[in-house]
Amino acid sequence: MREVKRQKLAAALWVGWALALPVVGQIAREANSQYQTPEGRQQVAANLDAPDREQRQRPHELVEAMGVGRGMTVVDVGTGIGYMLPFLSRAVGPAGKVVAEDIFEDYLAAARQRAVDQKLINVAFIHGTDKDPKLPASSADRVLVLDVYHHFDYPEAMLAGISKSLKPDGRLVIVEYYKSDKAMPNGRALTHIRLDKRDVIKEIEANHFRLLSEREQISDVQYMLVFDRAVRP
Numbered sequence: 001m002r003e004v005k006r007q008k009l010a011a012a013l014w015v016g017w018a019l020a021l022p023v024v025g026q027i028a029r030e031a032n033s034q035y036q037t038p039e040g041r042q043q044v045a046a047n048l049d050a051p052d053r054e055q056r057q058r059p060h061e062l063v064e065a066m067g068v069g070r071g072m073t074v075v076d077v078g079t080g081i082g083y084m085l086p087f088l089s090r091a092v093g094p095a096g097k098v099v100a101e102d103i104f105e106d107y108l109a110a111a112r113q114r115a116v117d118q119k120l121i122n123v124a125f126i127h128g129t130d131k132d133p134k135l136p137a138s139s140a141d142r143v144l145v146l147d148v149y150h151h152f153d154y155p156e157a158m159l160a161g162i163s164k165s166l167k168p169d170g171r172l173v174i175v176e177y178y179k180s181d182k183a184m185p186n187g188r189a190l191t192h193i194r195l196d197k198r199d200v201i202k203e204i205e206a207n208h209f210r211l212l213s214e215r216e217q218i219s220d221v222q223y224m225l226v227f228d229r230a231v232r233p
């Protein structure tokens with residue numbers, strides 16, 4: 001009798017584990033639903049390049065708060081159409097380097113075009129995957145993850161790849177939307193944001209980073225978190 005119970009429990013655990021697998025692999029399903037087709041990605045791109053974005057996003061302030069300096073190597077993980085590239089490129093200067101990474105080739109093509117149009121000669125491009133940003137090891141002074149963390153389907157794997165890419169005193173900079181059911185000026189609510197700020201910090205610290213500072217990026221809308229590696233090589 002006891003053996004039957006044990007077998008039933010084992011079977012139930014196995015089914016639970018098997019059912020959980022696809023969920024674990026697609027935890028950002030809602031956030032990523034619009035990214036599944038080129039047309040959906042184009043609609044997202046229009047928002048990323050909206051004429052009023054500079055006024056809302058305040059990219060110069062963002063770059064300053066990241067502590068970006070001349071000669072640094074800065075990675076823009078999930079660069080999209082490369083909105084931040086001109087600001088990062090100018091901040092690091094000709095002796096520095098910007099690495100623009102994304103998982104979609106159409107976004108990378110748009111980001112490359114932006115770099116050509118704006119004569120940004122210090123930008124390199126990397127086509128990563130949803131589990132691996134494919135960044136060179138121990139090379140980055142700053143890794144920016146702007147409006148991207150809640151899109152990670154595999155946050156642990158992405159954080160491991162980012163961690164490897166950082167120099168020993170490098171910093172991971174997360175800029176994220178507050179999870180909220182309040183409507184934004186565009187009428188959309190931010191319910192697709194997976195975690196609130198406290199849980200983002202918890203998840204990233206559980207993956208061997210240490211929170212150094214936090215600030216409000218856009219009042220009541222977006223925050224910035226700066227981490228270093230809790231365990232250095």
Ligand SMILES: C[S@@+](CC[C@H](N)C(=O)[O-])C[C@H]1O[C@@H](n2cnc3c(N)ncnc32)[C@H](O)[C@@H]1O
Pocket residue numbers: 035048077078079080081082083084101102103104107128129130131133145146147148151152153154158
């Ligand atoms: C809302 S857009 C933000 C783009 C850009 N950071 C900006 O602020 O303009 C989210 C971006 O994250 C990218 N993305 C989603 N999952 C990713 C992953 N695992 N690794 C890298 N990029 C990812 C998407 O392709 C998209 O370009």
